[in-house]
Each structure stands twice: as structure tokens, then as C-alpha cells.
Amino acid sequence: MVTQDYVEARAVLVSAIASGQGKTSITAALARKLVQQGKRVRVFKCGPDFIDPMILERASGATVRSLDLWMVGEELCRRQLAQAAAEADVLLLEGVMGLYDGTPSSADLSRAFGVPVMAVIDAAAMAQTAGAVVHGLRDYGPVQLAGVIANRVASVGHARMVAASLRDIPLFATLPKQARSLPERHLGLMLPDDVSDIDTLLDQLAEQLVFDQQAWDAMPPVRFAKPAQAQATAPLLAGRTIAVARDQAFMFIYPHNLEVLRELGATLKFFSPLADQPVPAEADAVYLPGGYPELHARTLAQASIWQASMRAAHAAGRPIVAECGGMMALAETLTDQAGDSWPMAALLPGAVSMRARLSGLGLQALPTAQGDLRGHTFHYSQLETALAPAAHTVKHPSALQGEAWYRHGSLAASYFHAYFPSNPAATAALFSGSAA
Known part of the structure; x- marks a missing residue:
């Protein structure tokens, strides 16, 4: 929705307790699934990163931009989010490291713009303890928590145990253990063009993401105030x-x-x-x-x-x-x-x-x-x-x-x-x- 003073779109910040929990795979799967449903999706990456945005761009079909309260600055972050909300149905913000890691952190970004957190947990080696982890993530800051996506879930029964442990926090989706994950090298994930079947892999992730459509549709949109018009950049490199x-x-x-x-x-x-x-x-x-x-x-x-x-x-x-x-x-x-x-x-x-x-x-x-x-x-x-x-x-x-x-x-x-x-x-x- 676009009005004179603000724009609205459904938005979540995908975060976790640490790196390696599957944030990028989950964000890519969610983006691809929503695109397949006909949604206009814009994805952002929190913190400095070059490689994850390339994967997320491939998954969403749209340019992925950076958000960081220090490097990018609050005003430009606000402007980018408002512009994306005016153009899209859904905004997905992939966090950096753990939710509270860094100065500023993903939690700081969530609070600055009122974007609720979607917590990703690696459930491969836990069941009911998932609830303790998620409640800790929510209450430590605190942050507004939209819900949870459980990664590497072994079975339907395992998913039920995780969901029950969350108590008042909804389980939005689960992703089963993958026979093959997004490939990595020393700087992080491999580049999309270096993975011959990257689109097949992204489609498989989207297909295997067991998604609570009703819970997603019930989530209220986030309202972003329209920023003042940006000051024009002086053409200091004109003619070069x-x-x-x-x-x-x-x-x-x-x-x-x-x-x-x-x-x-x-x-x-x-x-x-x-x-x-x-x-x-x-x-x-x-x-x-x-x-x-x-x-x-x-x-x-x-x-x-x-x-x-x-x-x-x-x-x-x-x-x-x-x-x-x-x-x-x-x-x-x-x-x-x-x-x-x-x-x-x-x-x-x-x-x-x-x-x-x-x-x-x-x-x-x-x-x-x-x-x-x-x-x-x-x-x-x-x-x-x-x-x-x-x-x-x-x-x-x-x-x-x-x-x-x-x-x-x-x-x-x-x-x-x-x-x-x-x-x-x-x-x-x-x-x-x-x-x-």
C-alpha cells in the first residue's frame, strides 16, 4: 500500500543465533517460493557482503542491496526500504552473523525500522530446546519476533516437537535436511554462475520449504515512512x-x-x-x-x-x-x-x-x-x-x-x-x- 505519508509491505528480517544456521538457504528458498506464487519480492542483505546477495538476487530475480546502520547509514537504509516497499509485496532482509552480533547488529536494524525478526534455527541436533533458544533470542534484546523457520528438520514428528516447544511463537516453516547444500569456498558461498544447476537447486529448496501460508498471510504489513527527497549529488565526475x-x-x-x-x-x-x-x-x-x-x-x-x-x-x-x-x-x-x-x-x-x-x-x-x-x-x-x-x-x-x-x-x-x-x-x- 502506498499513501501520501508512508508505504507498506510484508517484511521480515531473517536472523539466527550464529552464522552457519542456514540463513541464506532459508532466505533464498523463501524468496523463490514467494516469487513462484506471483509475489513481487525484494531482498536485502544486512552488513557488508558480496556473495550472498548474488545468490539472493538469483533466487528473487531482483537486485539485492546492502543495509547497515553504520556503513550505509540510517537515512539511506530508510530510503531503500521505503522505495522497495512501494515496488514490492514482500521485503526479506537477511541478517548478518547472529542476531545480536556486531555494532550495529541485525537486532539494531530490526528495531530501527520496525521489521520483525524471523528466527532460523538449525534443528538437526535439538528438539524441545529449540523453544529455549528462540525465547532467548526474542527476549535478550528484546526484538519483535514474527516467528521461526526450522532448518534441517528430520521428520514431521520432529517438526511437531519443535513447534510445541515454541509455545506462543509460531513455526512458520520447516526445511528438511538437504542431501546437497549451497556449495562454499574460502570466502563463503560459491558464485551462482559457478554452480551449473543453481536454479534447479534453488527450486528444490523452495519446493521442500514446508510453509504455513495461513500464518504468513495473517502477518501484518510493516509501515515505512516516506523519506524526504534526497539531495542531488554534485556532478563532480561529469565528462569522465x-x-x-x-x-x-x-x-x-x-x-x-x-x-x-x-x-x-x-x-x-x-x-x-x-x-x-x-x-x-x-x-x-x-x-x-x-x-x-x-x-x-x-x-x-x-x-x-x-x-x-x-x-x-x-x-x-x-x-x-x-x-x-x-x-x-x-x-x-x-x-x-x-x-x-x-x-x-x-x-x-x-x-x-x-x-x-x-x-x-x-x-x-x-x-x-x-x-x-x-x-x-x-x-x-x-x-x-x-x-x-x-x-x-x-x-x-x-x-x-x-x-x-x-x-x-x-x-x-x-x-x-x-x-x-x-x-x-x-x-x-x-x-x-x-x-x-
Whole structure:
């Protein structure tokens, strides 16, 4: 429903006691099931993430955007939710980690916008204790709890025991143990395009989700106030063309990042390093986002045309912004998880090697002359370089020193993934070459 002052849609925040409970599988199954019923569904991912949104986009058929009270900011979160509620019947928000984990947490987001929580529990090794877990989740905050979806349920009898233990909390759905789950690799779930039968798998999840349609239909819609009209972004990149690397090695890009570059006035030209495509000749700047260069190191090492074009762009002084995987591909060498070392584009002195353990994780901000540019970091590799950092990010909320941020000629490189809407002016400075 859309009125002059507010919009309404049925909405839930899918959360759990921890990671690994099946939030993404449940959210994907629910999204696909609702779409199959003819519902218009919009899915959001809480917290910084690139991979889960790709799975959820495939399940729902619509772009998945990020929600985070710190990185995205409350006002932009509110604007996105209101816009989605005006366009869709159902909003699904997948939480991050456990319900109360992080500062801010998924629970904070739920309370900020009045979106009730749908708790996912892994019931594989419990029965009546499920009630204690769920009541604890509800009352600790507290949060408004819409109900429960039980994952990895063994039988109808098992589901009845779980439902009885919940007392006054409804069991909305169950999903049985899966012979095959969404496949994973070191950064999380595998990308949809890397799973040949991903749509069949999503259809199977939707089909096996035993869903209480009556309880769902009885759930009241959530009302979102219409925000004030957003202030227009100054066209600080008007007339400039930015080349954006985009393929299976470089695909970790927030949809909002590309939108902000366009709002700043830039024209975007996409190219594929994996296909050995050069930087477009008309490009005034280059954006190399994160991704999986370590999985494609052999191909990138042999991409002589792409490597030469990157070196030419650097020699010409064109601004190059390289984030995480983008930075890895611009080092002198990249050692993959098998221990094989591959020559990269060598714009940044030093060597990158994959590690068995996580090397960086969490929300961070880069101080700039235009103010903080917010974002996050998440990586399993390490850069060894003699180059001194030009700056460091600041961890949130601890304010401790975060990732190194390097400047080498026209190259700005870091493991830090920036969320451009948090500071469009700082973003423009990066791509115009005026950032300090």
C-alpha cells in the first residue's frame, strides 16, 4: 500500500543465533517460493557482503542491496526500504552473523525500522530446546519476533516437537535436511554462475520449504515512512569515463557504488581482464574491484594485453582504484592456495600470497580530505611490500588501526572495500586523481 505519508509491505528480517544456521538457504528458498506464487519480492542483505546477495538476487530475480546502520547509514537504509516497499509485496532482509552480533547488529536494524525478526534455527541436533533458544533470542534484546523457520528438520514428528516447544511463537516453516547444500569456498558461498544447476537447486529448496501460508498471510504489513527527497549529488565526475573491470575474477561491487559513479556524472565502460581485454582507450580512470583473482591466477598471468594496458594507464597518470582482489592482481606476483606463484601486472611493488586463515575482517573507514569513506575488509591473502602506506583505515567501532592504504603514482590500492554512497565527494576525488 502506498499513501501520501508512508508505504507498506510484508517484511521480515531473517536472523539466527550464529552464522552457519542456514540463513541464506532459508532466505533464498523463501524468496523463490514467494516469487513462484506471483509475489513481487525484494531482498536485502544486512552488513557488508558480496556473495550472498548474488545468490539472493538469483533466487528473487531482483537486485539485492546492502543495509547497515553504520556503513550505509540510517537515512539511506530508510530510503531503500521505503522505495522497495512501494515496488514490492514482500521485503526479506537477511541478517548478518547472529542476531545480536556486531555494532550495529541485525537486532539494531530490526528495531530501527520496525521489521520483525524471523528466527532460523538449525534443528538437526535439538528438539524441545529449540523453544529455549528462540525465547532467548526474542527476549535478550528484546526484538519483535514474527516467528521461526526450522532448518534441517528430520521428520514431521520432529517438526511437531519443535513447534510445541515454541509455545506462543509460531513455526512458520520447516526445511528438511538437504542431501546437497549451497556449495562454499574460502570466502563463503560459491558464485551462482559457478554452480551449473543453481536454479534447479534453488527450486528444490523452495519446493521442500514446508510453509504455513495461513500464518504468513495473517502477518501484518510493516509501515515505512516516506523519506524526504534526497539531495542531488554534485556532478563532480561529469565528462569522465571510468573503466570498470567486471568478470568472474572481479565482481565484488556494491550496486550502489556503480550508481554513485553515474550520479557523479561519470560514464562507465566495463571490460574483462580474464578475457584479456585492454583498458578502454577512452577511459580517464580505472576501477578494479575485489573478487577471486587467486582462482584465475593462471589466466590473469597470461593476459598480456590486459597487463600491458594497465601499465600504460598507470604510466599515463590515469587514476586507478584497486580494492582487495583488484590490488592482488596488480602486485608483482600472486601465490595461490596450491602454492603456485604467478606473475601479475606489477603496478604495485610486492608479492601477494594466500593464507589458510582469515587475514582481515570487519567494518572500517578511510579518512580523507572530504571526510570518512566507509566500507569493510574481508580477505585471506597477505601483501608483502616495501612500499610505505600513505594512510590506514580505522576499524569500527574500536577505532584501532585497520588496513594499509597505498599510493603508488596514480594507483590507490588497499584491501579496503569502499562503500561509495557513504561519501560521494571522497569517491570523486579518488577517480579524478585529486585524493591526497
